[in-house]
Amino acid sequence: MATDTDPIEAVFEVVASVAPEIRAGLPGRRTTLDSENVTGDTQLAADVWADELLSDRLSEIEGIGEYASEERETVADVGDGYAVALDPLDGSSNLRSNNPMGTVVGIYDGSLPTSGQDLVAAGFVLYGPITTMVIAREGQPEGYVIEDGTRQSTGPVTLPTDPTVYGFGGRVPEWSDAFGAYVSEVQDELKLRYGGAMIADVSQVLTYGGIFGYPALASRPNGKLRLLFESAPIAYVVEQAGGASTDGEQSLLDIEATALHQRTPTFVGNESYIARLEEAL
Numbered sequence: 001m002a003t004d005t006d007p008i009e010a011v012f013e014v015v016a017s018v019a020p021e022i023r024a025g026l027p028g029r030r031t032t033l034d035s036e037n038v039t040g041d042t043q044l045a046a047d048v049w050a051d052e053l054l055s056d057r058l059s060e061i062e063g064i065g066e067y068a069s070e071e072r073e074t075v076a077d078v079g080d081g082y083a084v085a086l087d088p089l090d091g092s093s094n095l096r097s098n099n100p101m102g103t104v105v106g107i108y109d110g111s112l113p114t115s116g117q118d119l120v121a122a123g124f125v126l127y128g129p130i131t132t133m134v135i136a137r138e139g140q141p142e143g144y145v146i147e148d149g150t151r152q153s154t155g156p157v158t159l160p161t162d163p164t165v166y167g168f169g170g171r172v173p174e175w176s177d178a179f180g181a182y183v184s185e186v187q188d189e190l191k192l193r194y195g196g197a198m199i200a201d202v203s204q205v206l207t208y209g210g211i212f213g214y215p216a217l218a219s220r221p222n223g224k225l226r227l228l229f230e231s232a233p234i235a236y237v238v239e240q241a242g243g244a245s246t247d248g249e250q251s252l253l254d255i256e257a258t259a260l261h262q263r264t265p266t267f268v269g270n271e272s273y274i275a276r277l278e279e280a281l
């Protein structure tokens with residue numbers, strides 16, 4: 001796409017314009033493929049298709065240098081400029097039960113893998129009963145409703161100061177004792193909301209306040225979520241909305257990535273809950 005707008009804006013424009021196509025293409029793509037992605041997840045036809053669609057459109061943008069996604073092993077060199085890292089269909093296992101899913105986008109000023117400090121913008125699309133989008137770039141994030149491929153602003157997104165919801169992934173016996181003790185306190189204070197798609201659960205936290213996380217598990221010491229495609233972009237959005245993030249010790253934005261597909265324990269939400277968690281762990 002030849003563009004006279006800036007590349008960052010162009011990326012969000014493309015993601016918004018492709019969202020209705022992605023939604024429309026889902027019904028026929030609920031089948032599992034025989035392949036696994038590079039981090040060992042079963043791929044659906046929808047995962048591969050959404051990745052190809054987004055990669056084709058985003059690679060055409062002038063000022064984009066790298067395209068990387070959860071669904072492909074290596075970084076594609078597509079020109080000069082920013083690196084775009086995507087989870088094309090976050091929570092795609094929800095397609096079978098027809099629960100929400102999302103698309104996560106991080107735009108890095110630097111070559112991948114790199115730290116979240118290089119993020120210059122991040123955002124997500126949520127395919128719920130309606131299609132919404134949140135974009136964070138230099139300051140407070142903004143929310144949108146997507147209709148016919150165009151974005152209508154719904155105003156600034158600020159984390160409520162009176163937290164209401166929590167959701168944590170993994171099986172309880174696989175949690176550390178310290179994390180389990182923290183959750184026993186949290187569950188007396190907040191309502192459980194966990195839907196198996198990070199974007200949908202984070203959208204609840206952004207709307208009602210609280211904490212979302214996927215912790216270290218006995219069988220997965222680094223948790224499930226991938227730093228560059230999921231954790232750092234979502235941390236960027238939540239931190240800019242007035243919240244905080246952690247891997248248990250430090251902001252998710254401060255982790256130096258050494259591998260493209262590395263995973264990290266991931267927590268985002270109100271600062272008070274993140275601070276208590278860091279103390280507990």
Ligand code: AHM
Pocket residue numbers: 041070087089090091092093169170196197198199214224225
């Ligand atoms: P995916 O990107 O392959 O869909 O996996 C990531 C998803 C997150 O959206 C969600 O928070 C997590 O996996 C749910 O995992 P679980 O099924 O273990 O609860």
Ligand code: MG
Pocket residue numbers: 070087088089090091092
């Ligand atoms: Mg995914």
